[in-house]
C-alpha cells in the first residue's frame with residue numbers, strides 16, 4: 448500500500464473556489480519575516496455560516512493572519528487553503544476575486560456616490576469602468592446590499608461627504624457585490640463613535656441573518672466591537688494562539704486575561720461582550736493578635 452502523496456489533484460491548481468468543504472483552513476502555519484516569527488503554529492478552520500473574531504493586543508499578528516487568509520501573503524511553513532484552494536499552487540489574484548476583503552484604508556479620492564462605490568465591487572476596481580455600465584441585475588443587487596447595510600437614504604451621497612461609519616458600511620456592501628462566501632474585516636469599527644459603531648454591528652448582524660451561508664473573519668482589539676452574531680474566536684498573543692473555538696469557550700475571563708497579559712473580567716449581556724480591568728482582591732485584614 449502506498450503512503451505517498453499520490454497523483455496531484457488537477458483541481459488543486461484551479462483558482463475557482465471549491466464548491467464544498469471549509470472556506471478557510473490553515474494548518475500549523477508559521478510566518479517568519481526578517482528572522483522573526485510573526486505567527487507560530489496557527490491552525491484555523493472556518494466553515495460556512497461561521498463568524499470568527501480574531502483578537503489580540505497590538506503587534507499580536509492579527510493583520511498578518513488576515514493577510515494570509517485573504518491570499519495576500521504566503522506562509523513560511525504549513526498549509527493555507529482559501530476557498531478550498533492551496534496557497535502557493537493557484538493564481539492568488541483569481542482567488543482573491545472570490546473573497547470579500549474590506550480594507551478600511553480604501554484609497555478612493557473622487558466623489559463617487561455610495562451606489563457607484565458599491566458597484567466597483569463587481570470588478571474590485573477603485574474607479575468605475577465607464578466602458579462597462581452595470582447590468583440591471585448588478586444595480587438591483589447593489590441596491591439590496593445598500594439596504595441591508597442601512598445606507599438607502601445615503602445611496603446618492605458622494606463618498607467625500609460620508610462619515611467614517613457610512614464609509615465602513617459602504618465598503619462592506621462593495622465587498623459583497625461579487626457574492627463572496629467569505630468576508631474578511633480588518634478592524635471595521637475603529638474610529639467610529641458610539642452610534643456609528645452600533646449601526647455597523649447591527650448591519651453585520653442583519654447581513655449574517657440574510658446570508659446564512661456566508662462566513663466571516665473580523666479582526667479587532669476590542670470585545671465591545673464584536674457583533675452578537677459572532678460564533679467563534681481566536682486569541683493571539685505574540686504570534687501564538689492562546690485560545691480558539693466556539694466563542695463562549697474562548698472569550699472567558701481567564702483566556703482573555705492571558706491573551707492581553709492583564710487581568711480583565713468578561714461579561715456577556717444581550718449577546719454582546721464587555722471587558723473591564725479586574726479589581727485586585729482586597730488585602731486580607733489582619734485579625735486581632737492573641
Ligand SMILES: Nc1ncnc2c1ncn2[C@@H]1O[C@H](COP(=O)(O)OP(=O)(O)OP(=O)(O)O)[C@@H](O)[C@H]1O
Nearest residue numbers: 480481485503504505506507508509510511512668
Ligand atoms: N513585513 C514585516 N517584517 C517584519 N516584521 C513585520 C512585518 N509585518 C509586520 N511585522 C511585525 O509583526 C508583528 C505583528 O504585526 P501585525 O500587524 O500582524 O499585528 P497586529 O496584531 O495586527 O497589530 P495591531 O493591533 O497593532 O494592528 C508586529 O510586531 C509588526 O511590527
